Amino acid sequence: MQLDYPNEFDCDNDSVELEKQFSLQGVEILEIRDVIQVIIKEVQELSEELYFNEDNTFELLMHYNWNREDVIQNYFINQEALLAELKAKGIFNNHEKIIYNGIKGCCQVCLFEGNLIQLGCSHKFCQSCIEQTIKQRVYEDKYLVARCLQDGCNYRLPFSMLKKYSNAQEFENLLCRRFVDCSRYLAYCTGVDCNKILKPQYTSVKEVTCVCQNKFCFYCKEDLHPPCPCDLVKKWLAEIKKDEANVRWIVVNTKSCPFCKKPVERSEGCNYMMCKPPGGCGKAFCYVCSQPWEPDHKDHFKCNKYVAPTANIEKEKEVLQRYNFYYERFLNSQAAKEKAMQRLKQIKEQYITSIFKHYQFTYQDSQFLEEAMKELIQSRVVLKWSYCIGYYISKTNQQSAKLFDHYQDLFEHACETLAISLIKLFDEIEKLEYTQSEKPIHEQKKDFVEKKERIQNASQKCCKMRQNLETAIYQGEIYK
Amino acid sequence: MAQPTPRIIKETQNLAKDKVQGIDVTPDPQNFKHFYVIISGPPNTPYEGGVFDVELLLPDDYPMSPPKCVFNTKIYHPNIDNLGRICLDVLKDKWSPALQIRSILLSIQVLLSSPNPDDPLNNEAANQWKTNEGQALMKAREYTQKYAKKH
Numbered sequence: 001m002q003l004d005y006p007n008e009f010d011c012d013n014d015s016v017e018l019e020k021q022f023s024l025q026g027v028e029i030l031e032i033r034d035v036i037q038v039i040i041k042e043v044q045e046l047s048e049e050l051y052f053n054e055d056n057t058f059e060l061l062m063h064y065n066w067n068r069e070d071v072i073q074n075y076f077i078n079q080e081a082l083l084a085e086l087k088a089k090g091i092f093n094n095h096e097k098i099i100y101n102g103i104k105g106c107c108q109v110c111l112f113e114g115n116l117i118q119l120g121c122s123h124k125f126c127q128s129c130i131e132q133t134i135k136q137r138v139y140e141d142k143y144l145v146a147r148c149l150q151d152g153c154n155y156r157l158p159f160s161m162l163k164k165y166s167n168a169q170e171f172e173n174l175l176c177r178r179f180v181d182c183s184r185y186l187a188y189c190t191g192v193d194c195n196k197i198l199k200p201q202y203t204s205v206k207e208v209t210c211v212c213q214n215k216f217c218f219y220c221k222e223d224l225h226p227p228c229p230c231d232l233v234k235k236w237l238a239e240i241k242k243d244e245a246n247v248r249w250i251v252v253n254t255k256s257c258p259f260c261k262k263p264v265e266r267s268e269g270c271n272y273m274m275c276k277p278p279g280g281c282g283k284a285f286c287y288v289c290s291q292p293w294e295p296d297h298k299d300h301f302k303c304n305k306y307v308a309p310t311a312n313i314e315k316e317k318e319v320l321q322r323y324n325f326y327y328e329r330f331l332n333s334q335a336a337k338e339k340a341m342q343r344l345k346q347i348k349e350q351y352i353t354s355i356f357k358h359y360q361f362t363y364q365d366s367q368f369l370e371e372a373m374k375e376l377i378q379s380r381v382v383l384k385w386s387y388c389i390g391y392y393i394s395k396t397n398q399q400s401a402k403l404f405d406h407y408q409d410l411f412e413h414a415c416e417t418l419a420i421s422l423i424k425l426f427d428e429i430e431k432l433e434y435t436q437s438e439k440p441i442h443e444q445k446k447d448f449v450e451k452k453e454r455i456q457n458a459s460q461k462c463c464k465m466r467q468n469l470e471t472a473i474y475q476g477e478i479y480k
Numbered sequence: 481m482a483q484p485t486p487r488i489i490k491e492t493q494n495l496a497k498d499k500v501q502g503i504d505v506t507p508d509p510q511n512f513k514h515f516y517v518i519i520s521g522p523p524n525t526p527y528e529g530g531v532f533d534v535e536l537l538l539p540d541d542y543p544m545s546p547p548k549c550v551f552n553t554k555i556y557h558p559n560i561d562n563l564g565r566i567c568l569d570v571l572k573d574k575w576s577p578a579l580q581i582r583s584i585l586l587s588i589q590v591l592l593s594s595p596n597p598d599d600p601l602n603n604e605a606a607n608q609w610k611t612n613e614g615q616a617l618m619k620a621r622e623y624t625q626k627y628a629k630k631h
Contacts, residue, residue: 109543109577111487129577132544151576151583 026201027208032176035197039179042068050075055095055158063091066182090154095120109149121155123148131165138166144174190216227470228385236388258290259283326391333384340380344373351429358432359445368452372422372459379415379466386469407472411465418458425451484512487543491581503585513538517585522593526620530628536581546575547584556623558597558606567601
């Protein structure tokens with residue numbers, strides 16, 4: 001499919017930004033009306049080629065998910081059989097009998113006397129009833145198909161009629177959504193409230209950036225997921241979806257009983273947990289340390305003991321636990337990434353001004369904070385998805401799992417170091433607002449520069465470890 | 481309350497004028513969208529001799545959406561569950577605004593004479609129908625005797 005659009009980005013002040021994006025990323029950013037123009041052109045061209053009217057061409061294209069080659073191929077293989085089959089389904093109709101004006105009579109739906117519209121199937125209804133049906137289908141059901149109101153009649157109303165009696169914008173949104181969903185060359189931006197449509201110059205492009213700064217994977221239509229390959233992401237997301245609600249609830253609300261390993265829900269606020277029969281084993285333990293309630297907890301509250309995980313767990317529980325292990329870490333990294341995003345916002349809005357006010361360091365001097373934070377965010381994303389890889393590797397290949405664990409371990413450590421040093425600095429910056437340090441200002445400045453260096457080092461190390469992990473994955477050393 | 485639409489008025493009049501055999505419709509004097517229906521068990525079915533209370537309620541956007549129907553009398557039928565809900569295509573996706581209350585009630589009557597265990601709502605009854613029809617019919621007859629007799 002050849003998509004050629006007039007280059008009319010007349011979005012006032014955004015146009016410069018748009019062109020920049022266009023040239024930088026090789027991604028065209030389209031509005032809904034641009035796509036509608038493409039659709040209209042598609043329909044016109046095909047209708048001229050096949051000698052059909054536009055309504056019929058529309059029906060064909062919708063039926064074949066906007067795959068023009070499919071339509072043409074199927075049409076030329078056996079034209080009559082195809083049309084007969086479609087007609088039987090009510091997809092390809094003769095709309096010539098439609099009469100909008102001049103028929104009077106009683107509408108069989110509302111039983112009002114008045115002007116009627118005759119449909120292509122010869123059934124007649126008043127405009128208001130037809131309009132109501134179309135609106136219900138388009139607005140509520142979000143369908144671009146509406147049938148004749150007569151029972152048993154499978155005639156589909158033509159698109160020109162749907163368009164005529166529905167809100168133009170609503171109709172176009174729906175049509176555009178349908179077209180984009182069918183197209184391999186287009187994708188909606190996944191950003192919140194962003195209705196832009198992205199078209200990369202080359203279909204091999206995977207990572208795309210919208211004008212709203214949202215980045216996503218063009219293949220999965222999900223957030224970026226380095227270093228995880230798309231097929232694994234799909235598998236993982238399906239796995240999560242399968243029992244996300246259950247597992248999440250179990251992880252958050254229950255502890256496994258130290259005796260029988262069943263998850264036990266905490267129904268009251270105190271730490272006394274009874275694994276209640278008939279489901280449970282009837283023994284009591286402490287919610288905090290998972291130790292038997294007797295004899296230690298019986299008389300006084302004491303649970304500062306570190307609990308080592310028990311080794312002999314049954315296999316089934318192990319499967320769930322293994323999944324939970326990775327899933328929990330996946331969620332944690334996700335949460336940490338979101339926190340980091342908030343911090344990035346705070347850096348821009350608050351910290352840089354504070355630093356300037358207190359130490360007289362300029363924006364350039366404190367630029368490192370933003371850079372380090374961005375590195376941390378990127379690392380959190382990679383870490384998050386590395387747990388997805390970890391889950392599948394540990395299942396299949398023990399050898400590469402070890403290697404992977406090694407890389408991941410180093411990386412996670414570097415990532416945490418960076419996060420901790422950043423948070424420490426943020427705390428200090430926040431304190432600047434309301435406390436006075438006793439040290440003279442030049443020493444404070446010196447301290448700050450030292451911390452800056454430490455953060456920059458941590459950031460570099462984190463970046464290096466991240467790249468090591470990514471390279472190991474991409475080069476097939478770990479996941480094939 | 482809103483005024484009844486001409487369609488509802490006309491349908492109500494028609495229901496009173498030409499009665500369908502075996503179906504008795506009484507409109508609720510308080511609420512023009514509410515109908516009390518009594519369906520007699522069709523002959524040569526296990527429901528013969530029984531009278532079944534059915535309640536019918538028209539939604540606000542009637543006739544764009546189908547009426548809601550519920551059995552108030554307990555009945556043993558693969559397409560009617562023990563809360564009285566009915567599994568019938570014309571009450572759901574096969575609804576067309578050109579259908580009327582009368583056509584819906586006729587469909588329910590037909591459903592009583594020809595149960596469809598392949599599209600069950602009451603799984604237990606549907607299984608019984610498929611595995612041992614004789615016993616199913618007997619149980620349906622029992623239910624009719626027990627719950628659907630005139631008092």
